[in-house]
Amino acid sequence: MFYPKSGEIILLRIVKILLILSVALWGIxxxxxNLIDWGGSIGAVNATTSMATVEGGTGHWKATTNPAVIFAGAFFIVFFKLxxxxTCFGGAWRMWKSHGCDAATFATAKTLALxxxxxxxxxxxxxxxxxxxxWFELWRSDVLSDAALGSAFRYGGLIGVIALFVGMHDE
Known part of the structure; x- marks a missing residue:
């Protein structure tokens, strides 16, 4: 059976820290x-909730241009990215402080990042x-389906893979 040397484990931990920093960088x-182009953020949420990019969407009973709903959607995005x-910057810092420690300590340090x-x-x-x-049937939009949903799926898939990789035991 192969047991990694401690230098290899340290290198693996540094890679995990860098991956978490990349998620933090994506967030920031x-x-x-989203903040410097707040109008664009509001516009993207409005295009989604009004169903304006879906054929016959603006007349659909689910479509809304309610400013409170649109603001809540944009706020949701900004708040959770913050x-x-x-959490990822804080988690990366905790991981860095414990990258030379035993496996249990490093595993505990990963919690905030995960x-x-x-x-x-x-x-x-x-x-x-x-x-x-x-809900807003964005999958029917020729304009936003690939741009918005494709990006969301790509980001979610990669962040999920990063979380799985970082969450793996080191030893």
């Missing part, structure tokens, strides 16, 4: 862009798949 860049950013990945998955799945795709 997304947060930054949480992802903070929480950040879970929050990102929650935001992407609930916001884009459950609400936008299922």
């Amino acid at each position: 860049l997304g947060l930054f862009h 949480i992802v950013t903070l 929480t950040g990945c879970g929050v990102a998955l929650f935001m992407l799945f609930t916001g884009w798949i459950v609400i936008a795709d299922t």
